[in-house]
Amino acid sequence: MHAVVVTQPGGPEVLTYCKVEKPTVKPGWSLIKVRGFGINHSEVFTRQGLSPSVSFPRILGIEVVGEVAESTNQPSLAVGQTVMSFMGDMGRAFDGSYAEYVLLPNDQIYPVTTDLSWAELAAIPETGYTAYGALLGLRLQSQDHLLIRGGTSGVGVTAAKLAHALDSSIQVTSTTRNAAKTDLLTGAGVDQVLLGGEDPLPAASRFDKVLDLIGPKTVKDSLQHLNPGGIVSSTGELGGQWNLEDFEPIAAIPNNCYLTSFYSGDVDDGVLQDLLDLIRNKQVDLAPAKVFKLAEVAEAHREIEGKHNFGKLVVVV
Structure with a gap:
């Protein structure tokens, strides 16, 4: 699969678009086909080497929207189900969403019901x-x-x-x-x-x-x-x-x-669905400010660090 890999801390140039092995499903985990993800300031900090618990090489990305590709938790996580995931140790202790597929713990995968486009949905999880x-x-x-x-x-x-x-x-x-x-x-x-x-x-x-x-x-x-x-x-x-x-x-x-305070790592899937229902019922426009391709992640990092950034930046795979 294609992914964006960081082998050493540094500027946006260390985000390398390349081919890597597709993850293999293991007990208690499921494989998600990545459809999109947002770019977050915490990922910039990690790329810069400011997350002391993170070792390189690493595929960054603390959030994802997509579809279940392979699951060890069926029927709860049925193949093809639209899902969302964010936080936990994703993109830190294990490889994250800057890729075509991401392997995630089953208890960190949240099925959702939505009619939003992938770009719109990608603007929502962590943000x-x-x-x-x-x-x-x-x-x-x-x-x-x-x-x-x-x-x-x-x-x-x-x-x-x-x-x-x-x-x-x-x-x-x-x-x-x-x-x-x-x-x-x-x-x-x-x-x-x-x-x-x-x-x-x-x-x-x-x-x-x-x-x-x-x-x-x-x-x-x-x-x-x-x-x-x-x-x-x-x-x-x-x-x-x-x-x-x-x-x-x-x-x-x-x-x-x-x-x-509020910590997004403590996820209540009912509150998450309530958010999506509010967006639908009140027709809240949460369209991203800009959409990038997977090969353009480095450009997205430059954008989020720039003076003119406004709103949410997302990548659609």
């Missing part, structure tokens, strides 16, 4: 589930004012659209460091755009809920801009910082406010 799960954790209510920090990322754009699908009365403000992306955000349904990324928010700004995709680098600032009863969800690490430093909860979290 859509993260956005949807984080929004559920924020316990959005009618008339809430939601701030999305890191609003031009794939998760940020998706979260803005899903928030309005959940309740059209929710006001969404998204941040961007690039003023040129203001029209793109408003075109995606964002109600208000706030210029700035990792900088402190304007002193007087207040929000009911904050989806902080920049993460630990900005969480303490986000907490200081909550209305009473407000919630910050630190879901993402776009700021490149993994841990909260010098964090003293009593001082950092205002009275009657809350800090939470």
Whole structure:
């Protein structure tokens, strides 16, 4: 089969499109014919050698949509069934989805019912589930004012659209460091755009809920801009910082406010199907910003690292 292999850490040029052996099915695992996958910032970090648990050579890719090709778990995973998978040790401890086929543990494969195209479906797994799960954790209510920090990322754009699908009365403000992306955000349904990324928010700004995709680098600032009863969800690490430093909860979290997070590695297949049903019933447009071929994965990595990236990038095989 064809795959994209990384033999050593480095820039996008280390993503090598080549022929490799097709995986052989083993007990407890099933072979998935890859139809598409999204490109994620975590895969960029791994390619750069910043994931200490990952050894090379490795086929990256932490998510996939496709069809069951061979299964050791029939009839639950019937051949030809449309499935989705993401996270776990995929693309890290074992080879991932940057290939024509991927071998996955049965308990990490989720059958789904959908009429979306492969390109549309490929934009959903990690990005859509993260956005949807984080929004559920924020316990959005009618008339809430939601701030999305890191609003031009794939998760940020998706979260803005899903928030309005959940309740059209929710006001969404998204941040961007690039003023040129203001029209793109408003075109995606964002109600208000706030210029700035990792900088402190304007002193007087207040929000009911904050989806902080920049993460630990900005969480303490986000907490200081909550209305009473407000919630910050630190879901993402776009700021490149993994841990909260010098964090003293009593001082950092205002009275009657809350800090939470969402981890997409804990997958609830019922919530996943609810997400797909919401997208269908509310006709949410989650079409990817750009679609690449398998041989163009290196180009997709250059795009996601560039200044002009907006929304979700996917590969269709």
